[in-house]
Amino acid sequence: MGIVVLGSYLSPYSLRVLIELEELVVDYELKPVNIKQGEHRTPEFLKMQPFGQVPVLQDDDLTLFESRAITRYLAEKFDGQGTPLLGKSMKEKALVNQWVEVESQNYDRPLIAIVEQVVWKPSWGKTTNEEIVAAEMAKLEKVLDVYEAQLTKHKYLAGDFFSLADLGHLPGTHLLVNIGKKGAVFADRPHLNAWWEDISSRPSFKKTMAKTP
Amino acid sequence: MTQIFQSRRLQEYCSCSLQSNRPLCRLNYFLWQVEDFDLTLVDLKAREHFSPEYLAMQPFHQVPVFESGDFRLYESRAIVRYIAEKYKDAGPNILGSTLEEKALVNQWVDVEAHQFNDFAFAPWSMEYYLSWMMKRPLNEALVAPLYEKLGYFLDVAEKHLSKTKYLAGNFFSMVDLNIAPSLLRVSVLQPELINDRKNVKQWYESITSRPAFKKMLEVDEGWRFPYGPFTNEEAQKLRTS
Numbered sequence: 119m120g121i122v123v124l125g126s127y128l129s130p131y132s133l134r135v136l137i138e139l140e141e142l143v144v145d146y147e148l149k150p151v152n153i154k155q156g157e158h159r160t161p162e163f164l165k166m167q168p169f170g171q172v173p174v175l176q177d178d179d180l181t182l183f184e185s186r187a188i189t190r191y192l193a194e195k196f197d198g199q200g201t202p203l204l205g206k207s208m209k210e211k212a213l214v215n216q217w218v219e220v221e222s223q224n225y226d227r228p229l230i231a232i233v234e235q236v237v238w239k240p241s242w243g244k245t246t247n248e249e250i251v252a253a254e255m256a257k258l259e260k261v262l263d264v265y266e267a268q269l270t271k272h273k274y275l276a277g278d279f280f281s282l283a284d285l286g287h288l289p290g291t292h293l294l295v296n297i298g299k300k301g302a303v304f305a306d307r308p309h310l311n312a313w314w315e316d317i318s319s320r321p322s323f324k325k326t327m328a329k330t331p
Numbered sequence: 332m333t334q335i336f337q338s339r340r341l342q343e344y345c346s347c348s349l350q351s352n353r354p355l356c357r358l359n360y361f362l363w364q365v366e367d368f369d370l371t372l373v374d375l376k377a378r379e380h381f382s383p384e385y386l387a388m389q390p391f392h393q394v395p396v397f398e399s400g401d402f403r404l405y406e407s408r409a410i411v412r413y414i415a416e417k418y419k420d421a422g423p424n425i426l427g428s429t430l431e432e433k434a435l436v437n438q439w440v441d442v443e444a445h446q447f448n449d450f451a452f453a454p455w456s457m458e459y460y461l462s463w464m465m466k467r468p469l470n471e472a473l474v475a476p477l478y479e480k481l482g483y484f485l486d487v488a489e490k491h492l493s494k495t496k497y498l499a500g501n502f503f504s505m506v507d508l509n510i511a512p513s514l515l516r517v518s519v520l521q522p523e524l525i526n527d528r529k530n531v532k533q534w535y536e537s538i539t540s541r542p543a544f545k546k547m548l549e550v551d552e553g554w555r556f557p558y559g560p561f562t563n564e565e566a567q568k569l570r571t572s
Protein backbone atom coordinates (compact mmCIF):
# COMPACT_ATOMS: atom_id res chain seq x y z
CA MET A 119 0.00 0.00 0.00
CA GLY A 120 2.84 2.42 0.75
CA ILE A 121 3.04 5.53 2.85
CA VAL A 122 -0.09 7.60 3.26
CA VAL A 123 -0.07 10.96 5.03
CA LEU A 124 -3.34 12.46 6.18
CA GLY A 125 -2.61 16.12 6.52
CA SER A 126 -2.87 19.62 5.24
CA TYR A 127 -0.55 21.95 3.36
CA LEU A 128 -1.72 24.60 5.79
CA SER A 129 -0.23 22.74 8.73
CA PRO A 130 3.49 23.18 9.44
CA TYR A 131 3.37 19.86 11.26
CA SER A 132 2.13 18.08 8.16
CA LEU A 133 4.71 19.88 6.03
CA ARG A 134 7.48 18.66 8.32
CA VAL A 135 6.62 15.07 7.39
CA LEU A 136 6.25 15.81 3.68
CA ILE A 137 9.62 17.59 3.50
CA GLU A 138 11.23 14.64 5.22
CA LEU A 139 9.69 12.16 2.78
CA GLU A 140 11.30 14.15 -0.06
CA GLU A 141 14.62 14.14 1.81
CA LEU A 142 14.41 10.34 2.20
CA VAL A 143 13.29 9.86 -1.44
CA VAL A 144 10.18 7.98 -0.41
CA ASP A 145 6.99 7.91 -2.46
CA TYR A 146 3.87 8.85 -0.59
CA GLU A 147 0.22 9.69 -1.05
CA LEU A 148 -1.20 12.77 0.62
CA LYS A 149 -4.83 12.52 1.66
CA PRO A 150 -5.87 16.10 2.34
CA VAL A 151 -7.76 16.79 5.55
CA ASN A 152 -9.86 19.94 5.29
CA ILE A 153 -9.00 21.81 8.48
CA LYS A 154 -11.12 24.83 7.58
CA GLN A 155 -14.19 22.62 7.37
CA GLY A 156 -13.33 20.82 10.59
CA GLU A 157 -12.63 17.45 9.00
CA HIS A 158 -10.08 16.79 11.74
CA ARG A 159 -12.84 16.86 14.35
CA THR A 160 -15.22 14.36 12.78
CA PRO A 161 -15.90 11.09 14.66
CA GLU A 162 -14.15 9.14 11.89
CA PHE A 163 -11.00 11.20 12.24
CA LEU A 164 -11.07 11.13 16.04
CA LYS A 165 -11.11 7.35 15.93
CA MET A 166 -7.70 7.54 14.25
CA GLN A 167 -6.32 10.54 16.12
CA PRO A 168 -8.28 11.14 19.34
CA PHE A 169 -6.87 14.64 19.79
CA GLY A 170 -8.10 15.82 16.41
CA GLN A 171 -4.78 16.84 14.87
CA VAL A 172 -2.85 16.38 11.68
CA PRO A 173 -0.70 14.78 10.44
CA VAL A 174 -1.47 11.09 10.69
CA LEU A 175 0.72 8.50 8.99
CA GLN A 176 -0.53 5.20 7.65
CA ASP A 177 2.03 2.57 6.72
CA ASP A 178 0.27 -0.75 6.13
CA ASP A 179 -1.10 -1.75 9.54
CA LEU A 180 0.58 1.03 11.43
CA THR A 181 -1.29 4.25 12.15
CA LEU A 182 0.93 6.86 13.77
CA PHE A 183 0.45 10.46 14.85
CA GLU A 184 2.52 13.30 16.36
CA SER A 185 4.72 14.76 13.62
CA ARG A 186 8.03 14.31 15.44
CA ALA A 187 7.23 10.66 16.23
CA ILE A 188 6.36 10.20 12.54
CA THR A 189 9.60 11.82 11.39
CA ARG A 190 11.64 9.67 13.77
CA TYR A 191 9.91 6.53 12.51
CA LEU A 192 10.51 7.40 8.85
CA ALA A 193 14.14 8.36 9.48
CA GLU A 194 14.76 5.00 11.13
CA LYS A 195 12.77 2.96 8.64
CA PHE A 196 14.47 4.49 5.62
CA ASP A 197 17.90 4.82 7.15
CA GLY A 198 20.35 4.09 4.37
CA GLN A 199 18.39 5.80 1.62
CA GLY A 200 18.20 9.50 0.92
CA THR A 201 19.74 11.86 3.44
CA PRO A 202 20.92 10.42 6.75
CA LEU A 203 19.02 12.39 9.38
CA LEU A 204 19.71 10.87 12.76
CA GLY A 205 23.46 11.15 13.31
CA LYS A 206 25.92 8.28 13.23
CA SER A 207 27.19 7.63 16.75
CA MET A 208 25.11 7.34 19.90
CA LYS A 209 26.34 10.75 21.02
CA GLU A 210 25.46 12.35 17.69
CA LYS A 211 21.99 10.82 17.91
CA ALA A 212 21.64 12.21 21.43
CA LEU A 213 22.52 15.71 20.23
CA VAL A 214 20.02 15.42 17.39
CA ASN A 215 17.40 14.42 19.97
CA GLN A 216 18.40 17.31 22.18
CA TRP A 217 17.86 19.85 19.42
CA VAL A 218 14.59 18.20 18.33
CA GLU A 219 13.41 18.75 21.90
CA VAL A 220 14.71 22.34 21.91
CA GLU A 221 12.70 22.98 18.75
CA SER A 222 9.62 21.41 20.29
CA GLN A 223 9.87 23.06 23.71
CA ASN A 224 11.62 26.41 23.21
CA TYR A 225 11.41 27.42 19.54
CA ASP A 226 8.04 26.19 18.34
CA ARG A 227 5.95 27.72 21.11
CA PRO A 228 6.69 31.40 20.65
CA LEU A 229 6.95 30.85 16.89
CA ILE A 230 3.49 29.34 16.54
CA ALA A 231 2.04 32.01 18.84
CA ILE A 232 3.45 34.67 16.50
CA VAL A 233 2.39 32.82 13.33
CA GLU A 234 -1.13 32.51 14.70
CA GLN A 235 -1.32 36.27 15.11
CA VAL A 236 0.42 37.44 11.94
CA VAL A 237 -0.48 34.69 9.45
CA TRP A 238 -3.48 32.61 10.49
CA LYS A 239 -5.73 35.18 12.16
CA PRO A 240 -5.58 37.58 9.20
CA SER A 241 -6.44 34.64 6.92
CA TRP A 242 -9.57 34.03 9.03
CA GLY A 243 -10.50 37.71 8.86
CA LYS A 244 -9.51 38.33 12.48
CA THR A 245 -7.31 41.07 13.95
CA THR A 246 -3.71 40.57 14.97
CA ASN A 247 -3.03 41.14 18.66
CA GLU A 248 0.16 43.18 18.49
CA GLU A 249 0.79 42.90 22.24
CA ILE A 250 0.98 39.14 21.99
CA VAL A 251 3.24 39.43 18.96
CA ALA A 252 5.61 41.75 20.82
CA ALA A 253 5.72 39.54 23.91
CA GLU A 254 6.28 36.35 21.93
CA MET A 255 8.88 37.98 19.68
CA ALA A 256 10.83 38.98 22.78
CA LYS A 257 10.79 35.33 23.93
CA LEU A 258 11.73 34.06 20.50
CA GLU A 259 14.65 36.48 20.17
CA LYS A 260 16.20 35.13 23.36
CA VAL A 261 15.99 31.64 21.88
CA LEU A 262 17.45 32.91 18.60
CA ASP A 263 20.42 34.32 20.50
CA VAL A 264 21.18 30.82 21.75
CA TYR A 265 20.82 29.46 18.22
CA GLU A 266 23.17 32.16 16.92
CA ALA A 267 25.78 31.15 19.49
CA GLN A 268 25.37 27.46 18.63
CA LEU A 269 25.55 28.06 14.89
CA THR A 270 28.73 30.07 15.34
CA LYS A 271 30.34 26.83 16.49
CA HIS A 272 28.71 24.40 14.06
CA LYS A 273 27.21 24.56 10.60
CA TYR A 274 24.02 22.86 11.76
CA LEU A 275 22.31 22.50 15.12
CA ALA A 276 23.49 19.08 16.26
CA GLY A 277 26.92 19.36 14.69
CA ASP A 278 28.40 19.74 11.25
CA PHE A 279 25.76 17.56 9.60
CA PHE A 280 22.19 18.31 8.52
CA SER A 281 19.76 16.36 10.67
CA LEU A 282 16.17 15.89 11.71
CA ALA A 283 16.70 18.74 14.18
CA ASP A 284 17.34 21.27 11.39
CA LEU A 285 14.62 19.81 9.16
CA GLY A 286 12.02 20.26 11.89
CA HIS A 287 12.51 24.02 11.81
CA LEU A 288 11.75 24.43 8.11
CA PRO A 289 7.97 24.78 7.84
CA GLY A 290 7.42 26.94 10.91
CA THR A 291 10.31 29.26 10.13
CA HIS A 292 9.04 29.62 6.57
CA LEU A 293 5.68 30.76 7.91
CA LEU A 294 7.35 33.22 10.27
CA VAL A 295 9.95 34.67 7.91
CA ASN A 296 8.48 34.39 4.42
CA ILE A 297 4.74 34.66 5.05
CA GLY A 298 4.70 36.51 8.37
CA LYS A 299 7.49 38.85 7.24
CA LYS A 300 9.34 38.62 10.54
CA GLY A 301 12.71 37.84 8.95
CA ALA A 302 14.50 40.85 10.43
CA VAL A 303 15.29 38.86 13.58
CA PHE A 304 17.08 36.36 11.39
CA ALA A 305 18.87 38.94 9.27
CA ASP A 306 20.23 40.50 12.49
CA ARG A 307 21.99 37.25 13.39
CA PRO A 308 24.51 36.32 10.69
CA HIS A 309 25.11 32.64 11.53
CA LEU A 310 21.43 31.97 12.13
CA ASN A 311 20.65 33.70 8.87
CA ALA A 312 23.26 31.67 6.97
CA TRP A 313 21.81 28.47 8.44
CA TRP A 314 18.30 29.47 7.40
CA GLU A 315 19.44 30.35 3.87
CA ASP A 316 21.18 26.98 3.67
CA ILE A 317 18.39 24.74 4.90
CA SER A 318 15.66 26.60 3.04
CA SER A 319 17.51 26.17 -0.24
CA ARG A 320 17.37 22.37 0.03
CA PRO A 321 15.51 20.75 -2.87
CA SER A 322 13.25 18.80 -0.49
CA PHE A 323 11.95 22.04 0.97
CA LYS A 324 11.53 23.82 -2.34
CA LYS A 325 9.79 20.85 -3.94
CA THR A 326 7.32 20.51 -1.06
CA MET A 327 6.56 24.22 -0.84
CA ALA A 328 5.98 24.35 -4.61
CA LYS A 329 2.98 22.08 -4.02
CA THR A 330 1.35 24.30 -1.41
CA PRO A 331 -1.53 26.52 -2.52
CA MET B 332 15.32 -3.69 38.92
CA THR B 333 18.48 -1.98 40.12
CA GLN B 334 21.80 -2.59 38.56
CA ILE B 335 25.01 -0.79 39.42
CA PHE B 336 27.64 -0.42 36.77
CA GLN B 337 31.29 0.24 37.28
CA SER B 338 31.34 2.78 34.53
CA ARG B 339 32.14 6.40 35.06
CA ARG B 340 30.27 8.41 37.63
CA LEU B 341 27.69 10.60 35.98
CA GLN B 342 26.85 14.07 37.03
CA GLU B 343 23.39 15.36 36.74
CA TYR B 344 22.51 18.90 37.53
CA CYS B 345 19.03 19.01 38.82
CA SER B 346 16.78 20.83 41.11
CA CYS B 347 14.44 19.64 43.78
CA SER B 348 12.11 22.55 43.33
CA LEU B 349 8.54 21.61 42.54
CA GLN B 350 8.82 23.18 39.12
CA SER B 351 11.39 20.79 37.86
CA ASN B 352 10.27 17.75 39.74
CA ARG B 353 9.04 16.14 36.63
CA PRO B 354 12.31 16.00 34.70
CA LEU B 355 14.16 15.28 37.93
CA CYS B 356 11.90 12.38 38.77
CA ARG B 357 11.80 11.05 35.28
CA LEU B 358 15.55 10.95 35.08
CA ASN B 359 16.23 9.72 38.58
CA TYR B 360 13.60 7.09 38.15
CA PHE B 361 15.40 5.67 35.20
CA LEU B 362 18.95 6.35 36.21
CA TRP B 363 18.56 4.52 39.48
CA GLN B 364 17.71 1.49 37.50
CA VAL B 365 20.91 1.37 35.57
CA GLU B 366 23.65 3.67 36.74
CA ASP B 367 25.39 5.26 39.68
CA PHE B 368 25.35 8.98 39.45
CA ASP B 369 26.11 12.13 41.34
CA LEU B 370 23.32 14.56 41.78
CA THR B 371 24.13 18.23 41.99
CA LEU B 372 21.29 20.43 43.05
CA VAL B 373 20.65 23.67 41.23
CA ASP B 374 18.87 26.30 43.28
CA LEU B 375 16.21 27.74 40.99
CA LYS B 376 14.92 30.14 43.63
CA ALA B 377 18.37 31.69 43.90
CA ARG B 378 18.40 31.87 40.08
CA GLU B 379 21.48 29.72 39.94
CA HIS B 380 20.37 28.59 36.49
CA PHE B 381 21.01 32.10 35.19
CA SER B 382 24.61 32.17 36.36
CA PRO B 383 27.24 32.40 33.60
CA GLU B 384 28.65 29.02 34.68
CA TYR B 385 25.29 27.33 34.34
CA LEU B 386 24.42 29.07 31.07
CA ALA B 387 27.66 27.79 29.60
CA MET B 388 26.23 24.31 30.15
CA GLN B 389 22.55 24.92 29.39
CA PRO B 390 22.03 28.14 27.45
CA PHE B 391 18.22 28.01 27.85
CA HIS B 392 18.69 28.22 31.66
CA GLN B 393 16.74 25.01 32.23
CA VAL B 394 17.26 21.89 34.28
CA PRO B 395 18.36 19.13 34.05
CA VAL B 396 21.79 18.80 32.48
CA PHE B 397 23.54 15.48 32.08
CA GLU B 398 27.30 15.18 32.05
CA SER B 399 29.43 12.09 31.50
CA GLY B 400 33.10 12.77 30.96
CA ASP B 401 33.23 15.56 28.43
CA PHE B 402 29.86 14.66 26.92
CA ARG B 403 27.10 17.01 27.95
CA LEU B 404 23.43 16.76 27.12
CA TYR B 405 20.25 18.61 28.06
CA GLU B 406 16.48 18.25 27.48
CA SER B 407 15.27 15.49 29.79
CA ARG B 408 13.62 13.42 27.06
CA ALA B 409 16.82 13.48 25.00
CA ILE B 410 18.76 12.40 28.09
CA VAL B 411 16.36 9.56 28.85
CA ARG B 412 16.58 8.38 25.23
CA TYR B 413 20.37 8.44 25.36
CA ILE B 414 20.55 6.46 28.60
CA ALA B 415 17.86 4.05 27.43
CA GLU B 416 19.75 3.45 24.19
CA LYS B 417 23.07 3.06 25.95
CA TYR B 418 21.77 0.57 28.49
CA LYS B 419 19.03 -1.09 26.51
CA ASP B 420 20.43 -4.56 27.10
CA ALA B 421 20.98 -4.00 30.79
CA GLY B 422 17.62 -2.81 32.02
CA PRO B 423 14.04 -2.75 30.82
CA ASN B 424 13.95 -1.64 27.20
CA ILE B 425 11.79 1.43 27.56
CA LEU B 426 12.14 2.51 23.95
CA GLY B 427 10.54 -0.53 22.31
CA SER B 428 12.23 -3.35 20.41
CA THR B 429 10.83 -3.28 16.90
CA LEU B 430 10.53 -0.30 14.57
CA GLU B 431 6.78 -0.23 15.14
CA GLU B 432 7.06 -0.49 18.92
CA LYS B 433 9.56 2.38 18.92
CA ALA B 434 7.22 4.45 16.75
CA LEU B 435 4.31 3.95 19.14
CA VAL B 436 6.48 4.76 22.15
CA ASN B 437 7.59 7.97 20.44
CA GLN B 438 4.02 8.82 19.55
CA TRP B 439 2.85 8.45 23.12
CA VAL B 440 5.88 10.30 24.51
CA ASP B 441 4.91 13.26 22.33
CA VAL B 442 1.21 12.91 23.18
CA GLU B 443 2.11 12.99 26.88
CA ALA B 444 4.31 16.02 26.30
CA HIS B 445 1.77 18.03 24.32
CA GLN B 446 -1.74 16.84 25.19
CA PHE B 447 -1.15 15.97 28.81
CA ASN B 448 1.72 18.09 30.05
CA ASP B 449 1.79 21.29 28.01
CA PHE B 450 -1.94 21.80 27.48
CA ALA B 451 -3.17 20.52 30.80
CA PHE B 452 -1.01 19.20 33.61
CA ALA B 453 1.77 21.82 33.78
CA PRO B 454 -0.41 24.95 34.00
CA TRP B 455 -2.92 23.12 36.23
CA SER B 456 -0.39 21.91 38.77
CA MET B 457 1.48 25.22 38.63
CA GLU B 458 -1.70 27.02 39.72
CA TYR B 459 -2.08 24.67 42.69
CA TYR B 460 1.56 25.23 43.59
CA LEU B 461 1.29 29.00 43.34
CA SER B 462 -1.91 29.17 45.38
CA TRP B 463 -0.27 27.01 48.06
CA MET B 464 3.02 28.90 48.03
CA MET B 465 1.53 32.38 47.94
CA LYS B 466 -1.29 31.38 50.32
CA ARG B 467 -3.98 32.67 48.02
CA PRO B 468 -7.18 31.05 46.76
CA LEU B 469 -7.04 28.80 43.75
CA ASN B 470 -8.02 30.49 40.50
CA GLU B 471 -11.00 28.27 39.67
CA ALA B 472 -11.58 29.92 36.29
CA LEU B 473 -8.08 28.88 35.32
CA VAL B 474 -8.12 25.31 36.61
CA ALA B 475 -11.60 24.31 35.50
CA PRO B 476 -10.90 24.09 31.74
CA LEU B 477 -7.51 22.49 32.43
CA TYR B 478 -9.23 19.88 34.59
CA GLU B 479 -11.51 19.13 31.63
CA LYS B 480 -8.51 18.64 29.36
CA LEU B 481 -6.88 16.32 31.88
CA GLY B 482 -10.12 14.37 32.00
CA TYR B 483 -10.22 14.11 28.21
CA PHE B 484 -6.66 12.83 28.04
CA LEU B 485 -7.38 10.27 30.75
CA ASP B 486 -10.54 9.18 28.91
CA VAL B 487 -8.38 8.49 25.86
CA ALA B 488 -5.94 6.61 28.09
CA GLU B 489 -8.78 4.65 29.71
CA LYS B 490 -10.00 3.40 26.33
CA HIS B 491 -6.50 2.63 25.18
CA LEU B 492 -5.57 0.76 28.36
CA SER B 493 -8.47 -1.62 27.84
CA LYS B 494 -6.44 -2.96 24.91
CA THR B 495 -2.87 -2.80 26.23
CA LYS B 496 -1.29 -3.07 29.65
CA TYR B 497 0.76 0.11 29.29
CA LEU B 498 0.30 3.19 27.13
CA ALA B 499 2.48 2.25 24.18
CA GLY B 500 1.89 -1.49 24.28
CA ASN B 501 2.18 -4.45 26.59
CA PHE B 502 5.56 -3.33 27.88
CA PHE B 503 6.58 -0.58 30.32
CA SER B 504 8.04 2.23 28.23
CA MET B 505 9.37 5.76 28.29
CA VAL B 506 5.90 7.34 28.27
CA ASP B 507 4.81 5.42 31.39
CA LEU B 508 8.06 6.49 33.02
CA ASN B 509 7.58 10.13 32.00
CA ILE B 510 4.01 10.45 33.18
CA ALA B 511 4.28 8.61 36.52
CA PRO B 512 5.56 11.53 38.62
CA SER B 513 2.89 13.83 37.20
CA LEU B 514 0.15 11.31 37.91
CA LEU B 515 1.42 11.09 41.47
CA ARG B 516 0.78 14.81 41.72
CA VAL B 517 -2.69 14.33 40.19
CA SER B 518 -3.42 11.62 42.77
CA VAL B 519 -2.69 14.09 45.54
CA LEU B 520 -4.64 17.02 44.13
CA GLN B 521 -7.68 15.51 42.38
CA PRO B 522 -7.44 11.73 42.73
CA GLU B 523 -10.89 11.10 41.29
CA LEU B 524 -9.31 11.79 37.89
CA ILE B 525 -7.45 8.53 38.40
CA ASN B 526 -9.67 6.64 40.84
CA ASP B 527 -12.82 6.96 38.75
CA ARG B 528 -11.19 5.29 35.72
CA LYS B 529 -10.71 1.57 36.24
CA ASN B 530 -7.95 0.91 33.68
CA VAL B 531 -6.12 4.15 34.42
CA LYS B 532 -6.17 3.34 38.14
CA GLN B 533 -4.74 -0.12 37.61
CA TRP B 534 -2.03 1.18 35.30
CA TYR B 535 -1.23 4.05 37.67
CA GLU B 536 -0.77 1.65 40.57
CA SER B 537 1.46 -0.54 38.47
CA ILE B 538 3.79 2.23 37.26
CA THR B 539 4.13 3.88 40.65
CA SER B 540 4.85 0.70 42.54
CA ARG B 541 8.01 -0.04 40.58
CA PRO B 542 11.08 -0.26 42.85
CA ALA B 543 12.95 2.52 41.05
CA PHE B 544 9.99 4.86 41.46
CA LYS B 545 9.75 4.15 45.16
CA LYS B 546 13.48 4.61 45.56
CA MET B 547 13.23 7.99 43.85
CA LEU B 548 10.55 9.11 46.31
CA GLU B 549 12.70 8.08 49.26
CA VAL B 550 15.61 10.29 48.32
CA ASP B 551 13.88 13.16 46.56
CA GLU B 552 13.52 15.89 49.11
CA GLY B 553 11.74 18.24 46.74
CA TRP B 554 8.26 16.84 47.27
CA ARG B 555 6.37 19.15 49.59
CA PHE B 556 3.00 17.52 49.08
CA PRO B 557 2.35 14.23 50.83
CA TYR B 558 2.71 11.33 48.47
CA GLY B 559 -0.64 9.65 48.20
CA PRO B 560 -2.29 7.80 46.64
CA PHE B 561 -5.41 9.09 48.29
CA THR B 562 -9.03 8.30 48.11
CA ASN B 563 -11.22 11.11 46.86
CA GLU B 564 -12.32 11.83 50.43
CA GLU B 565 -8.79 11.99 51.84
CA ALA B 566 -7.70 14.43 49.19
CA GLN B 567 -10.74 16.60 49.79
CA LYS B 568 -9.76 16.76 53.48
CA LEU B 569 -6.18 17.70 52.63
CA ARG B 570 -7.25 20.44 50.26
CA THR B 571 -9.53 22.05 52.77
CA SER B 572 -7.22 21.67 55.78
